[in-house]
Amino acid sequence: xxxxxxxxxxxxxxxxxxxxxxxxxxxxxxxxxxxxxxxxxxxxxxxxxxxxxxxxxxxxxxxxxxxxxxxxxxxxxxxxxxxxxxxxxxxxxxxxxxxxxxxxxxxxxxxxxxxxxxxxxxxxxxxxxxxxxxxxxxxxxxxxx
Amino acid sequence: xxxxxxxxxxxxxxxxxxxxxxxxxxxxxxxxxxxxxxxxxxxxxxxxxxxxxxxxxxxxxxxxxxxxxxxxxxxxxxxxxxxxxxxxxxxxxxxxxxxxxxxxxxxxxxxxxxxxxxxxxxxxxxxxxxxxxxxxxxxxxxxxx
Numbered sequence: 582x583x584x585x586x587x588x589x590x591x592x593x594x595x596x597x598x599x600x601x602x603x604x605x606x607x608x609x610x611x612x613x614x615x616x617x618x619x620x621x622x623x624x625x626x627x628x629x630x631x632x633x634x635x636x637x638x639x640x641x642x643x644x645x646x647x648x649x650x651x652x653x654x655x656x657x658x659x660x661x662x663x664x665x666x667x668x669x670x671x672x673x674x675x676x677x678x679x680x681x682x683x684x685x686x687x688x689x690x691x692x693x694x695x696x697x698x699x700x701x702x703x704x705x706x707x708x709x710x711x712x713x714x715x716x717x718x719x720x721x722x723x724x725x726x
Numbered sequence: 727x728x729x730x731x732x733x734x735x736x737x738x739x740x741x742x743x744x745x746x747x748x749x750x751x752x753x754x755x756x757x758x759x760x761x762x763x764x765x766x767x768x769x770x771x772x773x774x775x776x777x778x779x780x781x782x783x784x785x786x787x788x789x790x791x792x793x794x795x796x797x798x799x800x801x802x803x804x805x806x807x808x809x810x811x812x813x814x815x816x817x818x819x820x821x822x823x824x825x826x827x828x829x830x831x832x833x834x835x836x837x838x839x840x841x842x843x844x845x846x847x848x849x850x851x852x853x854x855x856x857x858x859x860x861x862x863x864x865x866x867x868x869x870x871x
Contacts, residue, residue: 625761627819673854675841676844696820703816
C-alpha cells in the first residue's frame with residue numbers, strides 16, 4: 582500500500598460523495614470499530630478498526646480495509662495472506678461508532694493465527710478453551726515457512 | 727446496581743477462580759469490546775464495552791453486564807427496559823481484546839431506539855438507509871410515554 586497512500590489516492594471516493602462518512606462518530610483517535618461477519622456461516626470473524634480512509638476504500642473497492650493500530654498504517658485485509666474479505670454489506674449502529682460488514686472470507690481463514698476466525702476460544706468452567714482447529718500454519722500463509 | 731457496587735459484591739467470582747480474566751487484554755481505560763450476537767438469528771445485535779467487573783458478572787450471572795462509558799458506571803443490560811441478554815457462550819479473540827457473546831435477547835429488542843438490533847442502517851449508494859423497523863416506541867420501553 583506504500584505507493585498509493587494519501588486521501589486522494591485511486592479508489593477513494595470524490596469528497597462530495599462522502600457525506601455518509603461524516604455520519605460516522607469517529608473516536609478520539611479517528612477510528613471506528615468494525616466487525617466482520619461471514620455472510621455464509623454468520624460467524625463473527627474479526628473485530629478491527631477503520632479510519633476514514635479505510636472505510637472509504639472499503640466502500641469503493643468492496644474489499645475490507647482497516648487501520649492497523651500496532652503498525653500505524655492502512656491495511657488491506659489479505660494483502661499479505663491473500664485472505665481478502667469481499668464486502669457484501671456495510672451497516673452502522675445507532676450511535677454511529679460501530680460497523681458490521683457482511684463478508685465473503687477468501688480462503689476461509691480470517692485470523693493471522695491460521696484459524697478460520699479470531700474468536701476460536703470459548704470460556705468453559707473458568708478457562709479459555711481452543712474450540713476451533715488451525716486451518717493452515719501461519720508460516721505457510723505468510724511465506725516464512 | 728448502586729447498592730451492590732464493588733469488586734467483592736455478590737455474584738462476582740472468588741479471586742482464585744478469575745485467572746481467565748487476566749488473559750483478557752484490557753485497553754488503557756480497562757475495557758474490552760464485547761459483541762453480542764443473537765443465538766437464534768445469528769444477527770449482531772450490539773457492540774458495547776466491559777470492564778473486569780462487568781465480564782466477571784456476565785460470567786457469574788449469565789446475563790450481559792457492560793460498562794457504560796457515557797454514564798461512567800456498570801450496567802446490567804435490560805435493567806431499565808427488561809430487555810436482558812441471557813448469555814449462552816463467551817468467546818475471546820486471538821489477541822484477547824474482543825469478546826463475542828451468544829445471547830438470547832429477551833423481548834427481541836436490543837437497541838435503546840426500539841430496534842431489534844443497533845445495526846439497523848445499511849449503506850446503499852452513499853447513504854445510510856434504515857432497513858429495520860422500530861419494534862416498540864422507546865418511551866414505552868423506558869416508561870416515559
